[in-house]
Amino acid sequence: MEVIIRPDADAVAATAMDFVGRLYARKADPVVGLATGKTPLKLYALMRASGLDFSRTRFFNLDELVGLGAADPKSFRRFLRDNLLDGLGAPDGNIRLLDGSLQDLEAEAEAYEAALKAAGGIDLQVLGLGRNGHIGFNEPGSSLGSRTRPKTLDRDTLADYGEGTPRFSITMGIGTILEARSLLMLATGEAKAEAVRRIAEGPLTSETPGSALQLHPRARLIVDEAAAARLARGDYWRWVWQNKWRVGQ
Numbered sequence: 001m002e003v004i005i006r007p008d009a010d011a012v013a014a015t016a017m018d019f020v021g022r023l024y025a026r027k028a029d030p031v032v033g034l035a036t037g038k039t040p041l042k043l044y045a046l047m048r049a050s051g052l053d054f055s056r057t058r059f060f061n062l063d064e065l066v067g068l069g070a071a072d073p074k075s076f077r078r079f080l081r082d083n084l085l086d087g088l089g090a091p092d093g094n095i096r097l098l099d100g101s102l103q104d105l106e107a108e109a110e111a112y113e114a115a116l117k118a119a120g121g122i123d124l125q126v127l128g129l130g131r132n133g134h135i136g137f138n139e140p141g142s143s144l145g146s147r148t149r150p151k152t153l154d155r156d157t158l159a160d161y162g163e164g165t166p167r168f169s170i171t172m173g174i175g176t177i178l179e180a181r182s183l184l185m186l187a188t189g190e191a192k193a194e195a196v197r198r199i200a201e202g203p204l205t206s207e208t209p210g211s212a213l214q215l216h217p218r219a220r221l222i223v224d225e226a227a228a229a230r231l232a233r234g235d236y237w238r239w240v241w242q243n244k245w246r247v248g249q
């Protein structure tokens, strides 16, 4: 995993946008996986303002809360429409978001995996990071090989997402996430510093689902200084970032 340390949340978003721009420079019709949550909001604002042509992009998302209709203000579908997708110029037929309001969530999970496969897999998956190390809603203890499925939220996650959050979700599995051709994880603020340390420098373990990024050949973790505060090898990563251009990457 490549760790990129930027001064603040604005710089994190700008660097992430740079990677999104590079993807569009080489592929006009990519498949993009989206995360919900506070962290990617600045990136999504930059994507909206970028002038890039998203009309041929196929969008998927990581997860959804169970029991909420698409218009519910707490639903991730609503969040992604409001904060990114509406106004981006992507036709509805290119947007496949998990539906947590369905009775048969196992069938939805299966259909979702099939849709991912039919799209040829995800080119770039945006990820956030839970304070407990979760990715998507793969809470600690989730199998590193897990597929899209219904999942009960951890109490810490429920507290972070606030009052009235459903206890159940449907989420891409860790195994599903690892199949994306590239991963772009963003983490900002000191509350994420311990989780960042655990996924980047701790052991690969299902107790820290984000540590699965260690298995991925193209995983980038972009953090601000606050989220990088507990990294033992922070200086190394700053050094890499300063020198990278010399080898033309």
Ligand code: F6R
Residues within 6 Å of the ligand: 034, 035, 036, 037, 038, 039, 040, 062, 063, 127, 128, 129, 130, 131, 134, 135, 136, 137
């Ligand atoms: C949301 C998701 C979660 C969040 C994580 C961090 O789709 O998959 O894993 O990325 O809970 O949330 P924020 O960014 O709000 O701190």
